[in-house]
Amino acid sequence: MSRQPFDLAGHVERSRNGPCFICEMIAGNPDYAHHVIARDGDSIAFLSKFPTQPGYALVCPTAHVEDLAEDISPAQYLALHAVVHRLARALKQVFDAERIYVLSLGSQQGNSHLHWHVVPLPRGVPYERQQYHALMAEHGVLEFTETEMAATAAMIAAAYAALEV
Template sequence: MYEDDEHVAFLDRWPTLPGKLLVAPKAHVEHVVKDLDEGAYVRIMLVVRKVALAVERVFEGERTYLYSLGSQEGNSHLHWHIAVLPPGVPYEEQQFHVLMTENGVLDVPPGEMVDLAARIRAAVLAVE
């Protein structure tokens, strides 16, 4: 849905919310604080913001979650998750609950994923 010389954005393979996606640097980076100089940090955060604004254009939400998880044991490559919380989700099912795959993932058919990616990509191109 987005790519530049340093970053890539793509849909989550196991989404817990519609349109959940990830933004990652192309270069292998593991630590968000100590492995990025100030300029690289600002650049990736601007990409995260741009993609998040695009996702918000496609999905109505009451809150947009932005978070970076991972560890040396799994997903050591730095990445940011972007997930829009739909309106009306009960409080006890919000925040970490709605983000955990243990609580279920969406079964989105491949054709719908392709359509969704195209819609978000068009929204990314419209974000200034």
């Protein structure tokens, strides 16, 4: 699957000067709608709108928190990582991934809402296109139709729901 060019400058501008896209999505703003995989009272998992790999998802607390070390308790951290782990297991089933990448990105300067990227790496990707290369939108993003995104989210959600906590 080939990657399409990505408007990185526009994305940076929105991230730094726009509203928190995660809070807007959680509030139900249709301009920030994403395909949700799982949601409970404290966390949400959803597909990235700008995936560099099929099944690229994010996990976040539903409350707007920004600092891992200061804004959440150890118990909240472990609960969020239980969601990350369960999602990773679901992604591995759906995509038969070689590895699941997990990163926490963002900063006070942009995308400040605490979140984790949970990304399946397909088997057979050459080493030089793995790791950061596989995740960087600078190398382009995959384009999926809304129907394809909804079907992907539903497949992952079914696998997620079937897993024991």
